[in-house]
Amino acid sequence: MSVSAPILRRRANQAALYLSVCTLVLIMLIPIGWMLSTSFKPLRDVFQTPPQWIPDEITFKNYVAQFNEVLGTLMLNSMIVAVGAAVLATFVGAMTAYGISRFRFKGGALLMLFFMGSLAFPVPLLMISLYSLFVKLGLLNTYAALILGHTAVTIPVSIWLLKNFFDQLPREVEEAAYVDGASPLKVFLFVVLPMARPALAASAIFVFVVSWNELLFGLTFTSTTDMRPLPAGITLVFLQEFEGAWSEMMALAVMVSIPVLILFFFFQKTFLRGVTAGAVKG
Amino acid sequence: MANVQTRNIKKKYGSVEVLHGIDLEIEDKEFVALVGPSGCGKSTLLRIIAGLEEHSGGDVLIGGETVSDLTPKDRDIAMVFQSYALYPHKNVYENLAFTLRMRNTPKGEIDTKVRAAAEALNLTDYLDRAPAQLSGGQRQRVAMGRALVRKPKVFLFDEPLSNLDAKLRVEMRTEIRRLHQDLNATSIYVTHDQVEAMTMADRIVVLHDGDIIQVGKPMELYDAPATTFVASFIGSPQMNLFEGNLDAAGGHFHVSTGSSIRLGKQYRSEASVTLGIRPDDLELDASDAADIQGKIRVVEHTGGETLVFVDTPFGPLCVRAPARSQARVGDITGVKIDRERLHMFDASGLRMSAGGA
Ligand SMILES: Nc1ncnc2c1ncn2[C@@H]1O[C@H](COP(=O)(O)OP(=O)(O)O)[C@@H](O)[C@H]1O
Ligand SMILES: [Mg+2]
Numbered sequence: 001m002s003v004s005a006p007i008l009r010r011r012a013n014q015a016a017l018y019l020s021v022c023t024l025v026l027i028m029l030i031p032i033g034w035m036l037s038t039s040f041k042p043l044r045d046v047f048q049t050p051p052q053w054i055p056d057e058i059t060f061k062n063y064v065a066q067f068n069e070v071l072g073t074l075m076l077n078s079m080i081v082a083v084g085a086a087v088l089a090t091f092v093g094a095m096t097a098y099g100i101s102r103f104r105f106k107g108g109a110l111l112m113l114f115f116m117g118s119l120a121f122p123v124p125l126l127m128i129s130l131y132s133l134f135v136k137l138g139l140l141n142t143y144a145a146l147i148l149g150h151t152a153v154t155i156p157v158s159i160w161l162l163k164n165f166f167d168q169l170p171r172e173v174e175e176a177a178y179v180d181g182a183s184p185l186k187v188f189l190f191v192v193l194p195m196a197r198p199a200l201a202a203s204a205i206f207v208f209v210v211s212w213n214e215l216l217f218g219l220t221f222t223s224t225t226d227m228r229p230l231p232a233g234i235t236l237v238f239l240q241e242f243e244g245a246w247s248e249m250m251a252l253a254v255m256v257s258i259p260v261l262i263l264f265f266f267f268q269k270t271f272l273r274g275v276t277a278g279a280v281k282g
Numbered sequence: 283m284a285n286v287q288t289r290n291i292k293k294k295y296g297s298v299e300v301l302h303g304i305d306l307e308i309e310d311k312e313f314v315a316l317v318g319p320s321g322c323g324k325s326t327l328l329r330i331i332a333g334l335e336e337h338s339g340g341d342v343l344i345g346g347e348t349v350s351d352l353t354p355k356d357r358d359i360a361m362v363f364q365s366y367a368l369y370p371h372k373n374v375y376e377n378l379a380f381t382l383r384m385r386n387t388p389k390g391e392i393d394t395k396v397r398a399a400a401e402a403l404n405l406t407d408y409l410d411r412a413p414a415q416l417s418g419g420q421r422q423r424v425a426m427g428r429a430l431v432r433k434p435k436v437f438l439f440d441e442p443l444s445n446l447d448a449k450l451r452v453e454m455r456t457e458i459r460r461l462h463q464d465l466n467a468t469s470i471y472v473t474h475d476q477v478e479a480m481t482m483a484d485r486i487v488v489l490h491d492g493d494i495i496q497v498g499k500p501m502e503l504y505d506a507p508a509t510t511f512v513a514s515f516i517g518s519p520q521m522n523l524f525e526g527n528l529d530a531a532g533g534h535f536h537v538s539t540g541s542s543i544r545l546g547k548q549y550r551s552e553a554s555v556t557l558g559i560r561p562d563d564l565e566l567d568a569s570d571a572a573d574i575q576g577k578i579r580v581v582e583h584t585g586g587e588t589l590v591f592v593d594t595p596f597g598p599l600c601v602r603a604p605a606r607s608q609a610r611v612g613d614i615t616g617v618k619i620d621r622e623r624l625h626m627f628d629a630s631g632l633r634m635s636a637g638g639a
Contacts, residue, residue: 197371
């Protein structure tokens with residue numbers, strides 16, 4: 001059987017593509033693999049030379065040690081903050097994006113550029129101004145400070161994602177709702193938001209993950225363990241109290257990644273649909 | 283009373299004017315079709331009447347009162363969209379109920395009205411389905427139901443049948459006409475399909491490039507088209523149109539090839555005119571009495587009738603012949619003209635009347 005030249009060329013291209021994608025994925029997996037490997041090692045084996053991927057001795061002690069009251073508190077804090085930020089950034093983002101997409105006004109495009117540009121702000125800079133703001137508002141060491149902070153850094157992405165989605169949503173359905181007697185707010189709440197579910201889910205997942213992993217704000221805006229979110233908590237606990245307990249730290253890191261994995265496992269289709277909605281037309 | 287009037291409606295998109303001052307008078311309970319080729323501004327006009335689009339000048343009146351400052355909600359209208367625009371996340375029942383809920387109708391009344399509308403449109407078995415689970419025809423009926431569940435003053439239709447297959451389209455024509463009569467409402471129906479306009483409407487408004495060209499009953503437009511545009515737009519197959527000139531006396535029509543026809547009427551003499559003859563007003567005639575001779579190029583049997591295309595000195599000509607016509611391609615034939623039904627248009631395409639010597 002002979003294969004024509006164009007088909008061969010296409011296959012070669014495909015092979016090259018797969019090869020580069022695989023390489024990239026592999027590179028990204030190395031730290032995750034090392035985290036997993038370390039989390040099952042006894043502490044004395046962590047720095048053994050030569051390094052070993054498969055531990056000589058596999059232990060679950062590192063995991064068992066994590067089930068304590070502090071972990072519960074940190075988890076709960078992170079959950080409250082991440083869910084709060086996801087809901088707030090997505091809802092406010094949706095209103096902003098819808099307004100810009102539907103109600104034509106001068107400066108809409110400029111505003112979108114501004115949102116995009118705000119992503120280039122160095123986070124520490126943002127942190128300082130937010131800090132002084134929260135001091136004045138008396139919000140330091142509250143969930144609200146973290147929720148607002150995480151909303152501030154994620155909402156530009158949320159707005160862009162949702163505006164892309166609204167731009168390609170047919171207007172006629174909304175117009176039908178206006179004719180049916182709905183006010184603009186009701187159209188938004190009862191017609192637009194339900195239709196935007198994939199994009200809303202994508203935005204919420206994005207914000208959740210960013211918030212869940214965020215360290216700097218968590219460290220600076222909170223001062224007591226009962227308010228601290230996971231990343232900040234882990235850092236402080238392990239760097240101060242149990243200095244150098246690497247294998248336990250890695251075990252905790254594995255456990256903390258699990259909610260994010262579960263989230264993606266259940267919502268990956270919705271997430272992709274929401275993210276790519278603006279890109280694939282008709 | 284729900285008559286609809288538009289007074290000098292203008293619409294600009296940027297610097298482009300797409301409606302140039304539309305004056306319309308639509309009577310209470312009338313069924314009016316807005317017809318014209320794609321892009322002529324039909325949807326824009328309908329959407330301005332609905333309040334979905336702002337106009338750049340003029341006024342819209344419903345029931346004698348200006349509604350220009352009212353939102354669609356307060357104009358007491360219902361609209362059926364070409365895309366149906368159903369709420370994709372609501373089932374059929376909720377699609378129908380939405381407008382009643384938005385107007386704070388009591389629960390029991392909502393249920394009664396939704397079920398009545400579903401009954402009238404044969405949707406009772408599908409009330410729990412989502413729009414995605416319905417066929418095109420069923421979706422179309424839901425869109426209709428959403429309009430008629432509430433009794434609005436005015437129904438607006440924007441090409442509601444153009445996404446249906448031919449058979450369903452014919453069925454729905456009668457259905458919509460019947461609903462219009464049952465509901466006693468005023469209906470404005472936008473379509474690019476002149477057959478729909480002819481079969482459904484009490485009166486037809488022909489739009490072209492943002493201007494009203496002619497308003498009249500279907501047969502008025504058919505029998506006396508005001509311009510060559512209306513002449514060629516209304517009627518299928520199209521009216522035969524020939525360019526030529528009238529002699530000094532205005533009684534004969536000449537074409538550049540030298541052939542001429544006696545018109546049997548007097549027109550004012552014009553150097554450049556267009557003569558129109560409908561295929562229905564022509565007859566194949568082998569006898570000496572024939573007016574034009576020609577050669578048959580194509581014969582189309584549609585079942586109930588035969589369309590015969592003849593090459594003549596005046597140009598190609600379509601003749602509507604009876605079913606099972608014996609006409610054969612290549613035959614030389616004569617064609618007889620019904621002189622009572624000639625149409626004459628001047629150089630700018632406007633209809634000329636006969637008789638004025
Ligand atoms: N939102 C818009 N922006 C700019 N031009 C438009 C817009 N909507 C319609 N038009 C133009 O207005 C004209 C009339 O459009 P429309 O009313 O949709 O025509 P029809 O319904 O008769 O096909 C068209 O030339 C169209 O390109
Ligand atoms: Mg249209």
